[in-house]
Amino acid sequence: MPIDPLSSTFHALADPTRRAILSSLTTGEKTVSDLAEPFDMTMPAITKHLKVLEKARLIERSREAQYRPCKLRPDPLKDIDEWMEQYRQFFEASFDRLDEYLKQIQTKKEDHDDNR
Amino acid sequence: MPIDPLSSTFHALADPTRRAILSSLTTGEKTVSDLAEPFDMTMPAITKHLKVLEKARLIERSREAQYRPCKLRPDPLKDIDEWMEQYRQFFEASFDRLDEYLKQIQTKKEDHDDNR
DNA sequence: AAGTTAAATAACCATATGGTTAAATAAAGA
DNA sequence: TCTTTATTTAACCATATGGTTATTTAACTT
Numbered sequence: 001m002p003i004d005p006l007s008s009t010f011h012a013l014a015d016p017t018r019r020a021i022l023s024s025l026t027t028g029e030k031t032v033s034d035l036a037e038p039f040d041m042t043m044p045a046i047t048k049h050l051k052v053l054e055k056a057r058l059i060e061r062s063r064e065a066q067y068r069p070c071k072l073r074p075d076p077l078k079d080i081d082e083w084m085e086q087y088r089q090f091f092e093a094s095f096d097r098l099d100e101y102l103k104q105i106q107t108k109k110e111d112h113d114d115n116r
Numbered sequence: 117m118p119i120d121p122l123s124s125t126f127h128a129l130a131d132p133t134r135r136a137i138l139s140s141l142t143t144g145e146k147t148v149s150d151l152a153e154p155f156d157m158t159m160p161a162i163t164k165h166l167k168v169l170e171k172a173r174l175i176e177r178s179r180e181a182q183y184r185p186c187k188l189r190p191d192p193l194k195d196i197d198e199w200m201e202q203y204r205q206f207f208e209a210s211f212d213r214l215d216e217y218l219k220q221i222q223t224k225k226e227d228h229d230d231n232r
Numbered sequence: 233a234a235g236t237t238a239a240a241t242a243a244c245c246a247t248a249t250g251g252t253t254a255a256a257t258a259a260a261g262a
Numbered sequence: 263t264c265t266t267t268a269t270t271t272a273a274c275c276a277t278a279t280g281g282t283t284a285t286t287t288a289a290c291t292t
Contacts, residue, residue, distance in 0.1 A: 010130035014123050015280085019199075026206060032239060045281055047240060052279095066238045066289045074207030077200065081207070083135075084197055090142060091190030091197070131250085148269060161251055163270060168249095182259045182268045 005057075006083060009076040012056035017041070018049050022058060025072040032068055121173075122199060125192040128172035133157070134165050138174060141188040148184055 003011075012018055021035050036046040050070060053059045058077070059070045119127075128134055137151050152162040166186060169175045174193070175186045 004132055006135070007130050007132055010126050014126035014130055016120055016123055017280095019122070023202065026202065033237090041280095042282065043239065044241080044283085048280070051240095068239065072206070074203070077203045078207045080196075081200055081204065084193065084200070086139065086142065087190070087193045088197065090188065091194045133250095149267090157250095158252065159269065160253085160271080164250070167270095184269065 005076065006079060008056045009058065009080055012052050012058055012076075013080075015049070015052075017046075018053055021046075021049060021053065021070075022072060025059065025070060029069040029071045031064075032070070035070060121192065122195060124172045125174065125196055128168050128174055128192075129196075131165070131168075134169055137162075137165060137169065137186075138188060141175065141186060145185040145187045147180075148186070151186060 013022075017039060020038070024030060024035060024038070032043070032046060032050065035050070036043055039046065050059065050061070053070075054061060056076055057073055060073050061068050061070055129138075133155060136154070140146060140151060140154070148159070148162060148166065151166070152159055155162065166175065166177070169186075170177060172192055173189055176189050177184050177186055
């Protein structure tokens with residue numbers, strides 16, 4: 001069953017271990033053992049997490065003797081950032097002008113109450 | 117088992133139906149039936165999706181006679197936007213200076229080939 | 233050739249997910 | 263009060279998830 005790219009990216013990010021792995025890759029390429037080291041988890045578990053990240057194209061892997069270095073890929077993160085765009089105005093407005101926002105809600109509620 | 121807020125937000129967004137529901141809520145409050153209408157899916161399925169969105173605090177629900185209107189909540193989206201911040205420079209640099217980036221890769225590869 | 237190290241695969245397990253149909257609840261309308 | 267409308271809950275199902283241990287593969291080291 002083919003999953004759309006945005007869903008597979010969000011799914012990959014919906015796990016603290018995988019987010020920590022990504023974060024650790026911001027400083028450069030790492031081997032699987034390097035990535036596994038901070039976690040109280042077996043290697044196969046890490047391998048599975050890497051597969052999820054790889055399917056989401058959030059990481060790219062190469063070969064270096066018996067090592068399989070992982071590298072961060074920017075594209076899917078950029079796609080998420082673009083998806084966020086439609087909501088950015090919404091949540092920025094909500095926080096920048098919280099008082100006004102709350103007043104709007106209140107007004108709307110009163111209008112609504114009037115309609116009963 | 118308590119799940120961290122960022123994970124539950126990403127998880128909630130990792131489904132096209134739920135993202136469509138959120139998108140549809142940008143124009144204002146909607147009832148469950150309103151939200152369900154575009155989808156070829158039964159009501160209980162929609163109810164479940166709404167529960168996931170509600171747990172992630174991406175929506176807020178109220179009561180209006182027999183209706184349960186849904187409203188978008190900005191906070192978790194803002195949290196994601198803030199989480200993205202650590203990667204923004206990374207992916208913006210990668211795309212703004214794609215040529216340079218590719219050249220770097222190429223140089224690195226050549227260095228590497230030299231080492232064999 | 234034998235041993236070591238890095239990583240992946242296989243097989244398994246418990247729980248979660250995303251859907252269904254059928255039944256229950258809540259409030260409005262006749 | 264009876265019926266209709268809006269929504270949720272319950273029970274079920276197939277598949278996915280996130281972990282495990284044991285085994286296998288691949289490449290380097292001795």
